[in-house]
Amino acid sequence: MSTGFQTLQVTSSCTGLHLLLGSRAGDSMEMISRSDGSEFGLATLVGEHEAHGEPVTTVTLRLVRSEDAFWAQTALRWLSTHGRRVILRTARVMPKALVLAAREYGATVLLEMAHHKLEVQRALLGPEADAAPALLLQAQHLRRLGVGVAVQLGPLVAGLHDRPGQIDPLVRHIAAADIHDVHLSVGRLQPARAEALIAALGIEGGFEVQRRYAATSSTGSWRLSALAANSLREAVRTVVLGEGLVVDGCGCAAHCHLDLGQRKAYVAVQGPELFAGVP
Numbered sequence: 001m002s003t004g005f006q007t008l009q010v011t012s013s014c015t016g017l018h019l020l021l022g023s024r025a026g027d028s029m030e031m032i033s034r035s036d037g038s039e040f041g042l043a044t045l046v047g048e049h050e051a052h053g054e055p056v057t058t059v060t061l062r063l064v065r066s067e068d069a070f071w072a073q074t075a076l077r078w079l080s081t082h083g084r085r086v087i088l089r090t091a092r093v094m095p096k097a098l099v100l101a102a103r104e105y106g107a108t109v110l111l112e113m114a115h116h117k118l119e120v121q122r123a124l125l126g127p128e129a130d131a132a133p134a135l136l137l138q139a140q141h142l143r144r145l146g147v148g149v150a151v152q153l154g155p156l157v158a159g160l161h162d163r164p165g166q167i168d169p170l171v172r173h174i175a176a177a178d179i180h181d182v183h184l185s186v187g188r189l190q191p192a193r194a195e196a197l198i199a200a201l202g203i204e205g206g207f208e209v210q211r212r213y214a215a216t217s218s219t220g221s222w223r224l225s226a227l228a229a230n231s232l233r234e235a236v237r238t239v240v241l242g243e244g245l246v247v248d249g250c251g252c253a254a255h256c257h258l259d260l261g262q263r264k265a266y267v268a269v270q271g272p273e274l275f276a277g278v279p
């Protein structure tokens with residue numbers, strides 16, 4: 001059965017399990033924006049993860065395409081009324097209705113940024129990503145509304161972000177926009193993403209990235225060794241801290257200290273309650 005959502009990642013936050021959810025590729029907008037289908041899918045997913053005993057306290061909704069804003073609003077409302085904290089993660093400027101919903105339900109917004117140049121930003125975050133200045137402008141608007149905002153910096157790429165002048169302009173822009181909280185994400189380069197990135201960087205820049213991933217390119221997915229990923233993360237962390245920003249301020253990747261919303265009581269979705277309210 002297709003529920004419209006899929007779990008992209010499960011991690012631990014300061015308060016409990018943290019799910020990263022995205023829409024299933026190929027689902028039509030009509031199907032996933034139908035309120036009942038969407039809520040049923042969420043209840044099922046959350047219930048599956050809570051079946052082992054640990055509560056899901058935080059859910060990040062990853063919005064990639066413009067139509068994702070529709071199901072995100074339904075999901076935000078359902079999760080909030082069931083006492084879960086929601087993080088909206090996107091590389092797109094959000095429509096007004098979603099901004100207002102984020103304020104109403106006390107959601108945190110996590111803006112994905114990878115580079116100060118739009119063509120590189122889009123190569124890494126998808127063709128529908130917006131430019132960093134547009135995202136930072138909305139970040140300031142969100143903050144004025146009282147919405148907590150942080151930046152997900154990445155996917156970080158070896159041979160790009162650890163070269164002089166490649167991450168610094170973006171980090172300075174983030175600091176100038178008065179955003180303090182950052183999470184660093186070292187990404188895997190899938191072949192399509194690698195191809196788009198090399199096209200955006202040109203021959204010289206592209207060559208440097210290829211050189212750094214060469215050892216693993218034969219596997220089909222360009223992946224750094226743990227050591228190389230760590231040294232990339234540390235190089236970027238040095239720049240980020242140098243601009244006075246904070247990495248994972250609460251101790252996890254969910255920016256729990258930005259959660260200022262008055263949350264409704266946690267509602268379990270286990271057992272018979274799983275289908276309560278679902279027609």
Ligand SMILES: [Zn+2]
Pocket residue numbers: 013014015250251252253254255256257
């Ligand atoms: Zn935390």
